[in-house]
Amino acid sequence: MSDASRRNLLRGLTIGAAGLTLSGCKSVSQTQWVQDVLYSAEGLTRRVQRLFAGGHALATEYTKADIAPFFRPNGSTNPPTKDYQKHAAEGFVNWRVVVDGLVEHPLSLSVADLRKLPSRTQITRHDCVEGWSCIGEWTGVPLRHVLAMAKPKESARYVVFYCADPMDDSNDDGTADSNFYYESHDLIEATHPQTLLAYQLNGQPLPIANGAPVRLRAERQLGYKQAKYVERLELVESFAHIGGGKGGYWEDQGYNWYGGI
Amino acid sequence: MIIATDAANASPRNSAPRRSLWAWIKNFLTYGANTDPGEPRVPFYRHTIFVRATHWLNAGVLLIMLMSGLQIFNATPALYWGKQSNFAHPLVAFLAYQNADGDVVKGETKIGGWRINTTGVLGASRVDGELQARAFPDWATLPGPQWLSMGRVWHFFFAWFFVLNGALFAFYAFSRGHIRDLAPGGRDFRNLPHDIIEHVKLHFPKGDAAKRYNALQKLAYFTVIFILGPLVVLTGLTMSPTMDSAFPILPWIFGGRQSARTIHFICAFSFLGFFIIHMIMVFLSGTWNNVRSMITGRYRIEPAGGAHE
Numbered sequence: 138m139s140d141a142s143r144r145n146l147l148r149g150l151t152i153g154a155a156g157l158t159l160s161g162c163k164s165v166s167q168t169q170w171v172q173d174v175l176y177s178a179e180g181l182t183r184r185v186q187r188l189f190a191g192g193h194a195l196a197t198e199y200t201k202a203d204i205a206p207f208f209r210p211n212g213s214t215n216p217p218t219k220d221y222q223k224h225a226a227e228g229f230v231n232w233r234v235v236v237d238g239l240v241e242h243p244l245s246l247s248v249a250d251l252r253k254l255p256s257r258t259q260i261t262r263h264d265c266v267e268g269w270s271c272i273g274e275w276t277g278v279p280l281r282h283v284l285a286m287a288k289p290k291e292s293a294r295y296v297v298f299y300c301a302d303p304m305d306d307s308n309d310d311g312t313a314d315s316n317f318y319y320e321s322h323d324l325i326e327a328t329h330p331q332t333l334l335a336y337q338l339n340g341q342p343l344p345i346a347n348g349a350p351v352r353l354r355a356e357r358q359l360g361y362k363q364a365k366y367v368e369r370l371e372l373v374e375s376f377a378h379i380g381g382g383k384g385g386y387w388e389d390q391g392y393n394w395y396g397g398i
Numbered sequence: 399m400i401i402a403t404d405a406a407n408a409s410p411r412n413s414a415p416r417r418s419l420w421a422w423i424k425n426f427l428t429y430g431a432n433t434d435p436g437e438p439r440v441p442f443y444r445h446t447i448f449v450r451a452t453h454w455l456n457a458g459v460l461l462i463m464l465m466s467g468l469q470i471f472n473a474t475p476a477l478y479w480g481k482q483s484n485f486a487h488p489l490v491a492f493l494a495y496q497n498a499d500g501d502v503v504k505g506e507t508k509i510g511g512w513r514i515n516t517t518g519v520l521g522a523s524r525v526d527g528e529l530q531a532r533a534f535p536d537w538a539t540l541p542g543p544q545w546l547s548m549g550r551v552w553h554f555f556f557a558w559f560f561v562l563n564g565a566l567f568a569f570y571a572f573s574r575g576h577i578r579d580l581a582p583g584g585r586d587f588r589n590l591p592h593d594i595i596e597h598v599k600l601h602f603p604k605g606d607a608a609k610r611y612n613a614l615q616k617l618a619y620f621t622v623i624f625i626l627g628p629l630v631v632l633t634g635l636t637m638s639p640t641m642d643s644a645f646p647i648l649p650w651i652f653g654g655r656q657s658a659r660t661i662h663f664i665c666a667f668s669f670l671g672f673f674i675i676h677m678i679m680v681f682l683s684g685t686w687n688n689v690r691s692m693i694t695g696r697y698r699i700e701p702a703g704g705a706h707e
Binding site for chain 1: 470471473474478481482483485540541545546547548550551552554555558637638639640641642643644645646649654655656659
């Protein structure tokens with residue numbers, strides 16, 4: 138075999154391997170067993186991060202000078218359903234946050250009720266899964282106070298947050314539950330001191346674009362874990378029967394349930 | 399390029415190509431395994447099995463990390479400095495322009511005040527023949543199409559291998575003395591001007607000098623392994639809000655999460671830059687001899703004193 142033909146053969150092999158790799162990227166990512174293997178790292182990541190952060194490590198709080206002039210909203214910015222628009226027109230006076238599921242004392246709280254509970258104000262950095270960050274000042278009731286009032290049963294492991302923003306344009310009237318945004322957190326994150334049902338941003342009532350009248354703040358997690366337009370909290374043992382079974386709207390689309398990274 | 403001259407018992411040229419290629423591979427892999435002392439070309443056992451294994455694992459993992467990282471980057475195709483994103487003033491941004499019909503028509507790279515038309519590669523590139531808004535083109539990302547969640551899953555799976563492989567190598571280097579081969583010392587810095595001139599002339603070490611890394615090699619390998627490696631991991635961890643709560647010093651060190659993201663990006667392209675230079679140097683200083691030494695460990699030392707064949 139001459140040097141030239143050997144070189145051609147080797148070049149062919151190299152290009153072939155490169156071609157296979159590149160054109161295979163999409164189909165490889167769509168292969169079930171590949172996905173199963175890749176997603177298996179999520180549990181390890183969660184456990185190791187929890188090992189370091191525990192239940193109580195606090196997210197850094199910033200100063201007033203750090204607050205962004207405009208807090209960038211993402212995802213839904215104005216739920217178009219008749220129900221939501223009616224609430225918005227009324228100034229959310231009839232909005233209720235229901236706490237039910239595996240609790241001793243189910244609750245139904247108005248925004249005024251939430252404002253009467255002990256509050257916490259924190260200037261924190263919001264990290265979007267897309268990569269950007271924005272700093273804002275949030276005021277709300279620490280979720281653990283609300284949970285303490287509702288008294289979760291022994292079997293409760295997760296809090297599922299049901300939201301008023303439909304994720305499907307064809308569903309503007311709001312009929313099927315599965316098309317609304319939802320999220321879930323375990324009780325470690327839900328009872329973290331900085332986890333709030335927030336009703337204020339930068340000293341003002343929460344703007345509609347940022348989740349009025351009540352949204353979740355979970356400061357050690359990415360933005361998609363921080364449900365906006367929260368209407369109901371359900372304590373559950375498992376979220377396998379809810380929506381697509383992955384614990385949240387974006388999780389059902391393939392995003393990791395653990396949103397700490 | 400020297401390929402066949404390695405083989406002491408090279409096959410005759412008129413034999414069947416299949417057989418000859420096989421003979422070449424066999425010679426390639428067994429070179430130096432059974433040489434007699436006193437032969438002019440002395441095989442030198444250059445890389446231990448541990449170094450070879452971690453090298454190749456790292457090469458594959460790094461490619462996946464780079465491509466999945468570019469997929470993640472595409473979700474926010476701009477870089478910022480500081481704690482948060484100053485959306486009006488990115489350091490670097492990749493922009494796409496649409497016409498009145500909403501079709502993407504132009505891609506642009508904006509670096510500070512500079513705007514460069516990069517249509518087809520950066521800002522806007524073709525996916526299935528259609529120009530789309532994407533910072534990096536589909537051939538550079540994993541997965542190819544825009545798919546942030548899957549890019550993250552690839553990245554965070556192989557990040558474990560990157561870290562464990564790097565930690566294992568560092569442990570090996572320090573416990574088995576390999577660090578002495580890699581860490582540049584005073585003599586290396588004194589030799590640096592001489593080494594640079596020799597490299598520019600494409601004169602590579604022979605004889606005993608070829609058994610050691612030269613000053614430029616040490617600087618490159620040490621910087622990439624022991625500075626760039628930890629830096630890319632730490633800036634990566636700084637982007638995790640949970641890790642920032644556990645170690646608030648992380649964003650403090652790097653001047654904020656967005657600065658850390660920018661440094662992470664610079665690290666990634668430094669790895670790519672190293673890879674390109676590494677490939678050029680491997681090619682210039684004897685492709686197959688170098689590749690063999692990283693596969694079987696055996697490296698052919700050219701005798702010093704200018705003995706050419």
